[in-house]
Amino acid sequence: MALSDMTARLAKPTTKPYKLYDEHGLYLFVTPAGGKFWRLKYRWHGVEKALS
Numbered sequence: 001m002a003l004s005d006m007t008a009r010l011a012k013p014t015t016k017p018y019k020l021y022d023e024h025g026l027y028l029f030v031t032p033a034g035g036k037f038w039r040l041k042y043r044w045h046g047v048e049k050a051l052s
Contacts, residue, residue, distance in 0.1 A: 018030055
């Protein structure tokens with residue numbers, strides 16, 4: 001499932017932060033304050049990491 005531009009723009013803040021996933025580890029992190037951050041989740045030597 002691909003995360004569309006319109007879905008990312010219409011993402012509203014809630015009381016808890018949440019993630020809208022795209023493909024291959026890319027996701028949009030939405031904070032309660034309304035901030036939106038693109039992040040990429042990956043593994044390095046078996047440890048999960050995130051790149052902003």
